[in-house]
Amino acid sequence: MYHSDIFQQYGPSYGVRPPRSLPPNYPTATGHHEAYRYPELDVPGQRYDSLFSTLDPSQRILGAAPLTPLSLPPGPTLGFGQPHPPCEAPRLPGNVKMTLENKELWKQFHAIGTEMIITKSGRRMFPQSKVSVTGLEPDGKYLLLADIVPVDNSRYKWQEDHWEESGRAEPRLPERVYIHPDSPAPGSHWMKQPISFHKIKLTNNTLDQMGHIILHSMHRYQPRFHIVRAQDVFSRRWGGCSSFTFPETLFLTVTAYQNEKITQLKIQTNPFAKGFREDGLKKKRDRITRVKRKAPSADHEQDSFQAAECKRPLYGGPCDSTLGEELDIGGSLAIPLPSPDCAFHLITPPTPAPPASEVPDPSSIPPMTANQDQGTTLEVPQQNTEPFLETGGQSYPEQPVDRASSIFSCPPESPVSQLQSVCVPRSLHPFPPSFAVPLDSPQLTDSQSDFRLYGPDHPCGAEFTPSACAVAPTGRSEDVSARGYHMNSEIRFPHFLANTGPKLGLQFSGPQLQRLYTGGGWM
DNA sequence: TCCACTCGCACATTTGAATAGT
DNA sequence: AACTATTCAAATGTGCGAGTGG
Numbered sequence: 230m231y232h233s234d235i236f237q238q239y240g241p242s243y244g245v246r247p248p249r250s251l252p253p254n255y256p257t258a259t260g261h262h263e264a265y266r267y268p269e270l271d272v273p274g275q276r277y278d279s280l281f282s283t284l285d286p287s288q289r290i291l292g293a294a295p296l297t298p299l300s301l302p303p304g305p306t307l308g309f310g311q312p313h314p315p316c317e318a319p320r321l322p323g324n325v326k327m328t329l330e331n332k333e334l335w336k337q338f339h340a341i342g343t344e345m346i347i348t349k350s351g352r353r354m355f356p357q358s359k360v361s362v363t364g365l366e367p368d369g370k371y372l373l374l375a376d377i378v379p380v381d382n383s384r385y386k387w388q389e390d391h392w393e394e395s396g397r398a399e400p401r402l403p404e405r406v407y408i409h410p411d412s413p414a415p416g417s418h419w420m421k422q423p424i425s426f427h428k429i430k431l432t433n434n435t436l437d438q439m440g441h442i443i444l445h446s447m448h449r450y451q452p453r454f455h456i457v458r459a460q461d462v463f464s465r466r467w468g469g470c471s472s473f474t475f476p477e478t479l480f481l482t483v484t485a486y487q488n489e490k491i492t493q494l495k496i497q498t499n500p501f502a503k504g505f506r507e508d509g510l511k512k513k514r515d516r517i518t519r520v521k522r523k524a525p526s527a528d529h530e531q532d533s534f535q536a537a538e539c540k541r542p543l544y545g546g547p548c549d550s551t552l553g554e555e556l557d558i559g560g561s562l563a564i565p566l567p568s569p570d571c572a573f574h575l576i577t578p579p580t581p582a583p584p585a586s587e588v589p590d591p592s593s594i595p596p597m598t599a600n601q602d603q604g605t606t607l608e609v610p611q612q613n614t615e616p617f618l619e620t621g622g623q624s625y626p627e628q629p630v631d632r633a634s635s636i637f638s639c640p641p642e643s644p645v646s647q648l649q650s651v652c653v654p655r656s657l658h659p660f661p662p663s664f665a666v667p668l669d670s671p672q673l674t675d676s677q678s679d680f681r682l683y684g685p686d687h688p689c690g691a692e693f694t695p696s697a698c699a700v701a702p703t704g705r706s707e708d709v710s711a712r713g714y715h716m717n718s719e720i721r722f723p724h725f726l727a728n729t730g731p732k733l734g735l736q737f738s739g740p741q742l743q744r745l746y747t748g749g750g751w752m
Numbered sequence: 753t754c755c756a757c758t759c760g761c762a763c764a765t766t767t768g769a770a771t772a773g774t
Numbered sequence: 775a776a777c778t779a780t781t782c783a784a785a786t787g788t789g790c791g792a793g794t795g796g
Contacts (some may be wrong), residue, residue, distance in 0.1 A: 346789085349758070353787070386755090433757090446756075484757050485789090492789075501788040504763035758794075766786070773779075 321471040324364035330423040331359050337476040337494060342392060343480035344491045345450075351430030351441040355499045358426035358452055358478065365416025372412040372462060373419060374455040375426050376404055377442050380479060385447050387487035399445040402435060406455075407442060413461050426454075444482045445665060452478045493525065592735070 329335065334356045335343070346352045358375060365371055379398060386395035407429045411418065432441040444450055451474055458468035486492040496505045 355788090499788065501765060503761090503788085505789055635793070699795085737773080754796105756794105756796090759792090761792105762788100762793085764786100764788075767784085769781105769783090771779100771781075774777085 237486075286635070290649060296719055319469045321458060321469040322364065325456060325471050326363050327454060327471075327473040327480065328361045328363075329359070329475040331363055332475065332477060334498060335475070337498070338491065339477040339479065341490045341494065342488060343478075344483045344486055344488060345431055345480045346486065347431045347433045347444055347482045347484060349432060349434045349444055351432040351434075351437070351439060353427060353430055354480075355495060356450075356456070358429065359423050360426075360454055360473075361423050362419045365420055367417035367420070368417060369416050369468070370413040370460050371416055371419055372455075372459050373409040373424060373459040374412070374457060375407045375409070375429060375452060376455070377431070377444060377450045377452050378404070379445075380449040380451050383449070384445075385449065385481060390470065390488075392481060392487075395447070398448055402443045402445070405442045408462055413459060419456075431481070431482065447482050449479060449481050452480075542657050618697055 299432045338356060345354055362373075379401065382398045384396045384398050386394045407426065409424060409426060410428070411424075430439075430441040431444055432439075433444060433446050434441075436442055437443055453472055453474050455468040455470055455472045459466070496502045501686070
């Protein structure tokens with residue numbers, strides 16, 4: 230049974246975190262960056278207004294109540310292992326662990342260079358993100374969140390058979406956080422079965438109001454997963470949080486696949502793309518069409534690829550987030566199966582970012598390798614931009630697969646005033662060269678500058694429940710979908726907490742939140 | 753001309769309502 | 775009346791390829 234069957238009253242909802250202020254060395258007025266910089270977004274309290282300029286201010290997206298005084302570790306992730314400022318909640322105990330469930334499939338894609346299609350209307354990720362969690366208190370309530378942050382400060386282009394940099398990255402867009410629809414749920418619920426984030430959708434539409442995660446095309450991104458102890462998504466206090474990344478889930482965004490191998494692998498492994506498999510009707514028909522339309526040489530190229538690389542099964546295990554179901558891998562791709570350790574990297578621990586002048590020479594940083602023993606802690610200079618995953622060969626090194634050791638736990642927290650202590654895997658696994666994070670990537674520092682949630686006052690006092698602060702969702706009757714909720718409807722919170730310092734500004738909109746609102750009340 | 757991007761298409765899967773049977 | 779199983783249509787998720795625009 231899927232989670233949502235159990236917690237039907239909690240539809241998936243999306244959150245938006247206002248963009249952090251840009252560091253001094255972030256590209257600004259040069260080149261084309263400025264044109265996309267949305268400078269008004271830097272102004273506390275107005276960051277999102279430009280995104281919804283066509284809406285009456287009183288009806289602009291919601292801003293859920295002062296969700297919490299805490300924040301997720303900010304991006305960007307300039308390479309794995311880079312220290313992150315903390316969430317403002319204490320870390321969850323070190324025995325809280327997360328593993329990537331379908332990592333074999335992720336590895337398949339990662340070995341080639343994962344590409345994710347992004348579309349205006351939003352596209353799901355494939356492979357899907359599916360994780361398992363252990364170490365939670367069975368009766369404690371937790372939220373599971375996911376977000377996607379840029380890995381570096383570059384834009385990429387596909388050159389014949391590999392990716393290469395083609396300039397600086399587009400400015401960062403407002404970051405959105407996907408809240409798993411089961412949230413909040415007891416630890417026992419999260420631990421009893423794998424947790425699928427398959428409903429995450431990626432878009433390149435900067436004006437998106439559906440709550441999809443907005444990304445730039447031709448950029449590299451890293452999904453992150455966060456476990457937050459809280460009574461509900463609107464909790465004002467978090468009881469702790471931990472964040473996790475899995476190196477093999479790094480991907481490049483595209484509007485059309487560039488690497489033919491990725492296309493073939495997606496077709497072979499994604500059930501929705503069955504129609505494009507060699508034995509599919511569509512494939513046969515299209516092949517006929519192509520033969521008529523194209524020069525023979527093009528077909529020859531296609532066939533040679535199929536012959537050379539697509540004629541043996543990829544792997545045997547489940548690869549889909551369709552919980553527990555084995556995927557039908559009908560055919561044939563001969564992408565070499567790497568055997569890396571896919572240990573996740575706990576990115577939680579953390580201290581505020583130091584001044585740029587304190588940034589140490591990356592070369593002075595001790596080498597880090599994957600499969601580190603649990604609990605190992607390294608002293609890592611702050612603001613290190615050295616990638617966790619060093620540049621290496623095209624394939625993963627052979628390493629013993631050890632699930633237990635792939636789980637990483639942190640020792641007790643040290644005072645934030647002390648040198649930052651970061652939990653890192655002991656061994657690194659190399660990305661394919663095209664995916665390696667350049668050592669000289671400009672640093673994107675984070676500043677925990679305070680920002681305001683919408684509205685200067687919050688006349689509803691401490692009551693930040695929908696009944697106290699929200700207005701009923703709107704929606705025309707003709708917009709009601711067959712599935713029972715209003716399309717394009719929003720739930721709006723007209724009242725907001727006055728700014729009292731750094732806050733996470735989660736926002737919600739769209740049918741998901743309406744379902745949350747109408748589906749059974751609030752916890 | 754190149755290339756990133758959008759859009760419509762056909763196909764496969766998923767979902768949920770309607771119906772039949774127990 | 776309640777529950778389960780089956781059927782079917784609509785919704786949704788795919789990659790493809792033509793067309794567009796910078």
